[in-house]
Amino acid sequence: MKKNTYYLLIGCIALILLAIFWYSVEIHNPLVIMSAFVISIVVIHFLRGKVTDLIEDERSRKITEQATVRTFQVFCVTLCAISIGAVMQLLYVPTLPRELHTTKPPEVLGPRLMGYFQLALLCLMIFLYVGFRIYYARKYGEWETDEE
Numbered sequence: 001m002k003k004n005t006y007y008l009l010i011g012c013i014a015l016i017l018l019a020i021f022w023y024s025v026e027i028h029n030p031l032v033i034m035s036a037f038v039i040s041i042v043v044i045h046f047l048r049g050k051v052t053d054l055i056e057d058e059r060s061r062k063i064t065e066q067a068t069v070r071t072f073q074v075f076c077v078t079l080c081a082i083s084i085g086a087v088m089q090l091l092y093v094p095t096l097p098r099e100l101h102t103t104k105p106p107e108v109l110g111p112r113l114m115g116y117f118q119l120a121l122l123c124l125m126i127f128l129y130v131g132f133r134i135y136y137a138r139k140y141g142e143w144e145t146d147e148e
Helices: 003-026 030-048 058-091 098-102 110-139
Strands: none
Touching (some): 003 030, 003 110, 058 110
């Protein structure tokens, strides 16, 4: 399997973990996501052994470096923008009339959704890295052959 396929599989595993996280929140059982996370790490380690094009040279390091820096830059801006929006949502808690305080207050979804947003951002970060890695691999000619 190629490196980029490996990275895409990691992103898909992260999306599956997001769904498992949602399910474990719904059934109120953290053991489900904890065990799924450990199993996914084992699967990722197993998949890493199947990668055939792991060549470490200056070009490969340069591509990895550029992809990492660009992913970090884009992700920081995205995370900051979403975090600002999430904080604004958390600060806007509707006030209830005095007679409604005796009943159970409505559930505020902001804190609950923040965990989902964070996991979705983690998936975004993985896919951003793969995209930038493909872009810089083409830019620096990683897939070109120098042999005659």
